[in-house]
Amino acid sequence: MTYEEGDSAFYAPDEPLAALASLVTAATVRIHRPAHGYDHHGPDSFLGSGFFVAPNWVLTCAHVALTGERQGEVCQVDVVFADPGGGGVRSVSGTLTAVLPEGESGPPAPGRRVPPPDLALIRLDSPTEHPCAYLAERVSKRFDGGKVIWAGWTEVDGELELVVSARGHDLGMVGSQIRLGDDVLTEGMSGGPVVDPRRGQVIGVIKSRTVGGSGGTAVGTEALRTLPGPPGLLRDEAHDTYQAVCHAHDRYHRDRHHHPGPEDSWTDVQTRLEKSAGRVLGPAQRAELLGLLAELPPPVSTAGLLDLIGRAEGRRGGRGPQPVPAPRSWRDGLGELRETHGGPADLELVLRYCMSAVAAERPYTTQDTPRAEDELWQWVRELARDRLTRSFRGELRQLWAESRERTDREQRRTEPVYGERPRPGERAGVLLELEPRGWELDTYDWRVGVAHFNGEVDAIGDGTGTALRDLTGALAGPLTEAFRQCDEPDEPAVLQVALAQAELGLDVERWSLVPGGPPLGVQRPVVVRCLDPEAPDGGTDEQARWDHLHTVGMRTEDVDCQDGDWVPVEVEERLRSLSHETVPLLCHYAQRPEAETAEGFARLTRTGYRVLLLRRSPGTGPEALCADLHRRAARVVTEARTASQLPGKIHELRKGVWDKRTEAYWSDRVALFYDDPRHPLPGPGLLLNAP
Template sequence: MTQPPGRGAGGGSESTYRALAGLVMAATVRIHRPEPGYAPDGSDRGFLGSGFFIAPSWALTCAHVAMEGEGRQVNVVFKPDPGSAETAVEGTVVAALPEGRHGPAGPGEVRVPTASGGWPAPDLALIRLLRPVEHPCVYVSERPAGMFGGGSVLYTGWTGGGSGQLTRFSGRCQVMGTFGDWAEDDEQMRLDGDRMYPGLSGGPVVDLARGEVVGVLKSRSDGTTGGTSIGVERLRTLPVPPGAVATESDDPYQAVFHAHDRYHADRHGSPVGTDRTWADLQRELGAGAGLALSPQQRVDLLGRLAELPPPLSTRSLLDLLDRLPDTHPTEHHAAPRGWRDGLGTLYDAPGGDSALELILRYCMSALSAERPYVLPSTQLAEASLWDWVKRMAEDRLSRKFRHELAGLRHNGRLTLDREHLRTPAPVLEPTRTHGAPCVLLQLEPRGWERDRYDWRIGVVQHTGDVLPVAEDSRGTAPEALPARLAGPLAEAFRRCDAPDDPAVLQVAVPQSLMDLEVDGWHVPPDGRPLGVLRPVVIRRLDHRPRPADEGPDEREARWNRTMTAPMQAAVVDCEDGMRVPVAVVEELRGLAYETVPVLCRYGHRPDPETAAGLGRVLDGGFGVALWRRRAAEPAAVCADFHRRAAESVSGARTADQLPKKVHELRRGVRAGRTETYWSDGVALYWDDPHHPLPGTDQFLEAP
């Protein structure tokens, strides 16, 4: 296959190719049956085939691999680098293309191994992980697989070779053409030149000229070498949700690829770590987005497009593309479905300034497009994309064209309010925080007896009065607390709960215990975590006394503001992915009263500065704060945590809604909803100054 102009020079060094292979293999996984007692020790017990992480918490493989699990449940096993331990996490098959082995085998199925039972093309399956884990992801092309930058591809996977022990495997093949009919979803790419072994099905196929995944290995040849591959763009044929789409997660296709593009934009833009990213290696390969964008510019743009709500429909996206000059979106095998797909149709436009102008016109169309829904973050996403467009135009294009863009932006903003009414704005539901009782658990360490706690449980009336339920001043060991408190808490909840409306649990502790995960307690031991069953918030017992001459109570003023004005999040201990000290109290007090401080790096305790930083936030008069208890890896990228925390705070709008919002997030983590995994281990400080905690000497006095 000849090298098309503008599609990557294919002149990377062997060092670049090795680094690329390392990124691919780090994201390649094994798919196993969920057998009881399975230990990820490299054995081939229950091994079904290969796959790869396509986005955070999402794996892609062949349907004939994933559907051999039991009840659509599988184990996904991965090992990011040779020195790390293997990790096994349960997953569920969210979608398979097609859903079953219906109909006779197509012409391409003669090459499918007998063990697979034969599965019609496209033979793809998406697996969603059922708990949050950190893992790398591949970069997936936004162009159809047939648009190769060159003829050579890399493939990876796992195979046993009959030895009983599984091992990684990689090889190179040449693209020999295709067979099958793309219109019938059975087109497959023919690969030849290297031997393929059992177990490799479901592994990624990488275009070496561009450094991007273009396909999924489907089968090995009946002969000595080669096999077939399915283009990743076939995922565009996933079923469209039948009803209105109100959130990104309602459509698995958009959820996966928005998460994919944000993942790569975040990692390439992060100053944390020195390892080369996919965009770095694509630059070394001489690849790019046609003649208009460098790999770095492309990944940045895709990340910004992924912050927008998706196109209203495939038809609306095709209409948008048809209005652009020199574009032919319907000529591609699978119609574009997301913003990234539409961008991929523009890469073959003529070169020069016109190529960049076309991409910027496309971005302006995305800015003014009708939305299926609008989020609190949508306006910021639009501003971010507009800033990118202006910067690119100012750097490379004429003043006349920049004037035209400004006009498009102005006209587009005039129509947004009308177009965004397709999905009605969410209606805030009333909460129980003021009109109904809640449960108060007070834990105090015994200063003279290490790791022992006194506790009190009471019911807080809407007036702020506390009715006692139980107490114990004999000292309870921390590991015994959940079991010891199960009965008293159950009684307190019974007094407060209403049908489908669980009472809030307020946990009052000194600052030294604010990392205690009461929301993770199983009470009773065979039950679900408390934070899944009901809202759980933290209060502080040891507040710094306010000097008499300090003037009006700033805590009350801040609290009142968060109850009446839309809240906004502010990350106070992390900038550009780097840990920074929390500002001094005087500077924190300069933040707007509706600000909710967010601590990204609290999980790095017991570092003294971490604890001191939280103390400064609490001493700054804030009644609401969020922090995550989980310590991130040293090179972990935290941009998604910042983004999601800000969305959750602004989405809750006012402080009375935030306990319910965090409760929903905890339920989502438990239910395996990937869009909530960022919140795993998040704590909510929620301390109403109008209802101060009672003193220990009067806690058990009935009102």
């Protein structure tokens, strides 16, 4: 092992930083191609570094793990590490289980870098005793040039050595990556841990090095939150790799603290480091709480967790701007609480959060769930008894009593006690604005945000001058994050696509964010809105039309088609006279409509129509098929009863087309224009509500 020293000796043996460095090295591993025959895992088979994050789980870089040995769809590696029992070096085979970004499936081509976050999880193929590193619950974005420790394996004079550096500094962020400087990162260290020595927590994974200079980049460990989860409600903890790893990590450190050995644990070292940190919970209390939370089933969804955090912090009118990536687990939520001042109000916030976790709806329950709830309550009660007022302790007892009134604890999904799930009509949705650059054909500026029911929009990402052919690649990350913040397992959030009127035919619902994956319109309801709508004239009551469609009923009206032939949309006086239950159907709306077709749409918006069906003409095939479209569209609109059900109805039809159900084929290329007048679009450049 090699220590890279700073201005003075590395650390005195009795300093907590020396103990921290020892913990880091014990958890750091090297990754090799699988051994065959007479192979001692030397430099020839060495792929890179990694570290244990939970029992039998190794975190590393995707570009390291993907160069393992492939056996069909499975990628195998060997994980080599120091035997904690002092028996020398151990080697255990492992299987690549999860990769970020999603879709990376093989070794990167020569000269190509795996894009961020470039992370991978390896599961050991047999149970093995080993130490685990401690992951920060939240990685601060406010880097200040403070020191960091990093570790990794590299080749030195033909031999593999573990190098630990204490000279590095964080230098801020480049996109989603931490910049590292002031010491040299050498080849083979990719996948090694980056540690904050002030709190004794792993904050990043080494990704790249600067060639010919010092430093490089690391990926913040919070990027693990972007691991894809399974569709629908979780069946059990193992159903979601992210939740399984988080829970195993927190149980390990709680158990390690409860049963100390002859050497320091991460909690012991953190306690010595954090004596003046000022947080409301000390490291031992934090390890205990995270271990208790890990015994509960995870949150049903990120959306529900965000709402729960907002309510715990007293923000009942809305969630407010959220971190990116958004929290998914109970440990993530704890890390997002504003409890850094250490006062009674901060402790009350933490304990309210705990009580929300006790009473939260569950994706599943086990026979141990009631016991886990009771143990967490006992911990909350004991802590409040020593440090908080009688009045607040009474509030906690009331919350506990209310949670015990539930009789549905064994159901797969319980009814929320504190209203974590928003009321109907209050669900957040995702807004994608695509603004064409008039001087550059098929090129767009774009913005992605989370649109709340109160009209506020939180920015997730944006871009300028993106070619149409590159849009899905550029939008994949921001849209996936926005969906994670809004989706429920049984109710995907609506995607609102705001387009210029001349671009309303752009079939965004047919785009796939993952090559070969289902289109957006199959995954969720997708509706279109207009960036530059014609303003309603003085004689129009658009709100009355909107309210009628959402409370009374609907029927379709064919406004540009007669016997399969195109006809111009009627004059505004005639449109204004149609009943408020009318949903216009435009059969001949091309992807880029001609002037008269575009003017017909403008007449509809000027006369107050904010719910329309647009059939994007496919350009081929007999127009006589319009008759079937008229019949089936009229039936679907009638069955939906109110306009709020139409996005879901169109979504079901798109899933039917994807599943090759011929009765749904008529709806192919039918778009729903759904433009809520109560919530106007924020406008160009105004999607700025960011953390």
